[in-house]
Amino acid sequence: MATIRARRAISGSELALRNSLWPEAAERAWDRTVYGGFTTLPKTIPYICRIMDDLSKGFPLSTTYLALWSSTWDNSFVRLNRPGDLAFASGFSGERAERTWLDRMRRLEEIGFIQTKPSGASKMGFAFIPNPHEVIFRLRAAKADPHAPNHMHTVAAGLTEGAFNAFVERALEVGCNDVKAMLDASASRMEKAESPSVGKPKRARLKRPGAAE
Template sequence: MMNVKQKAAKTSKVKKQKLVLREQLFGDIDEGLLWDRTKQTGFTTIPRTFPILAQIMDEVADKGKPVSGAYFALWCRVFDESLVEIKNPGQLAAESGFSGQRAISTWNGRMAKLVELGFIDAQEGALGDYEYILIYNPYLIIKKLYDDKKVNKVKYLSLFARAQEIGATDLG
């Protein structure tokens, strides 16, 4: 296990390598045209495994009713407290990809499924059933679903391998 100083040195070395490669491939780039999470605001931390997490979520949800769009919209609003306060369900429905007269009811259905699967918990408020959302660690939920034989083994092993590759230890 690396200590903080070793991890920072490795990160710095990798960053330098990527910058050299980027310059070789793309030449001299105007840094102002690039997104730098250390200089810009309005960003969130997303697991590097999110594409695989989303595939698994959609696979364990009801066929034809994917939940990953609603989950991602929540994730983009969460801070380190794992709590999201929803003040405008219509806006969350739209951010989740739903439109039209049934947007909010469709979004409510996806939220109910996320609760049922264990990815989130919800408390109602004056604005509806999903005003307060608690987001759980998706790795732990998928591990439980896998142990309960609800997750495809190939997808789980793909997630596990990628998690190991990036140093995430949540799956064991």
């Protein structure tokens, strides 16, 4: 996993290489430190989007999710008082645009990538976007747990090992400390579950009446 110093070194070398290939890049690039209207996205977002689309086969969710995230102010919170605009930004149009958008929102909430609260007459007035890395780990745990509720098994069925591993590889590559911590916690739980019981007192056997000493 890259340290902060290593990431800064990589960023500097990438910038130097870019400028050697495109000397005018600094004047042409969009720079968030100069221009307004930006939000922060994890570098794992393509993998997150791939996973959520896999989890909802035939009903792509990633464009709706990205439209929501782009509506935040780096606070994981969205007001849903302009559903028509959000539906359009999500790629839906026509008479069924808002209905389709609402369906995608419900599916996103069902698998845990968003949470919503009502406002007035609207059942979806506000949305909160929890850490998507935690959502993915929770789904993976539910898929592997035979005691998890049936609806969680159904929801997590589309999470493949290949997609999860690719997501983890990218997360560690770019230095996602939360993913590293969740991996360590998961490994620790597995180690405890698999380790034999040591040092536990044995139960005393009760003697049957009349049994020989």
